[in-house]
Amino acid sequence: MNNFIFENATKTYFGRGCVKEYLANALSGYGDNVMLAYGSGSIKKNGIYDEVMEVLNAAGKNVIEFFGIMSNPTYEKVLEGAALIKENGVDFILGVGGGSVMDCCKAVSMAAVSKDDVWDKYWAKMSVIDFETLPLGVIVTVAGTGSEMNGGAVITNEKYKVKTGRDYPKCNPKFAMLDPEYTYSVSVDQMVSGGFDILSHIMETYFSEPDEDNVSDDIAEALMRSVIRNLREAIKNPKDYTARSNLMWASTMAENGIIKLGKKMDFEAHQIEHQLGAYSNCNHGCGLAVISLVYYQHIYSYGLYKFVRFARNVWNIQAEGKTEDELARSGIEAISDFIKEIGLPTTLQELGITDKDILKQVANSCNISAGSYKKTTHQEILKILEECY
Structure with missing residues (x-):
């Protein structure tokens, strides 16, 4: 084996019913304003949205919704999420979906805090993150990207026609919840x-x-x-x-x-x-x-x-x-x-x-x-x- 240093900061909850059982407790250390991020709305059709909202409401969270995250999330969408966070004083991001949602949320967690153009500084170039990103957690509904337990985010800049990924450990989700039954509704x-x-x-x-x-x-x-x-x-x-x-x-x-x-x-x-x-x-x-x-x-x-x-x-x-x-x-x-x-x-x-x-x-x-x-x-x-x- 070659030399290495290993650390993974994401706490993972795995198995049937893990969201109902653990989500409220996992969120308890953060503020009341939670941004719920998701894609085109399939979670509203398959019941996952209702299940998550039930937990958030019972925990007394004020929910701000950020939806419409597309496959191959764009930098424009990242900036939209960051603006929503600033407008509403969001304390925590909760991404529910597959890799596109998770990747977008990681980039948003940086853009909402950084004073710089995060594409130019952290995707076009690879700079050191010298600030604390907005904390986020993820609930996985699609198995594929593995984005739930790392700091990686693949973002597309439509202006420059560049799709690229960066992996910043500071963007690791604080927690990831993986209920295999949540993937059943995927085609x-x-x-x-x-x-x-x-x-x-x-x-x-x-x-x-x-x-x-x-x-x-x-x-x-x-x-x-x-x-x-x-x-x-x-x-x-x-x-x-x-x-x-x-x-x-x-x-x-x-x-x-x-x-x-x-x-x-x-x-x-x-x-x-x-x-x-x-x-x-x-x-x-x-x-x-x-x-x-x-x-x-x-x-x-x-x-x-x-x-x-x-x-x-x-x-x-x-x-x-x-x-x-x-x-x-x-x-x-x-x-x-x-x-x-x-x-x-x-x-x-x-x-x-x-x-x-x-x-x-x-x-x-x-x-x-x-x-x-x-x-x-x-x-x-x-x-x-x-x-x-």
């Missing part, structure tokens, strides 16, 4: 998209140095096998509590920092998808499914040992009669087969992207990962996107 398509996002987070960490024996890779392999197995079960029965609870915790484990300890990490596929999302507003998990497959075909020979290990230990592909190169490619083919099995797109056209002219702009605007087995160039990213088309 199968959204569940599958989120499931592939979980798998992608783990792969992006796993396919990087070091390659010598380490605990992080061992945990990652177990998590990948779990995601594959439980996603299949959840597709068969979307209300399989065991499968949904395992997916929910795997999502958190993928991004709470534990499997990243001592790892360089890649995340080039995410960088490409983020910029594709900035130009097309495509679904994140679906975009990753299309990009990851082609990206790994480009880099596997530079990390051959790990791709061979992936084929053996995650997909249980037997080495007999295969060269290492053939075995590694068999692992990538297994990803391809799984993507098709769970009904995700395999090309950008299937994803709904018909304007091929944007691909060069997307490629040229991508960040280059320092942790990849093979350092890509903007020209190669363009080639990857063209092969995805």
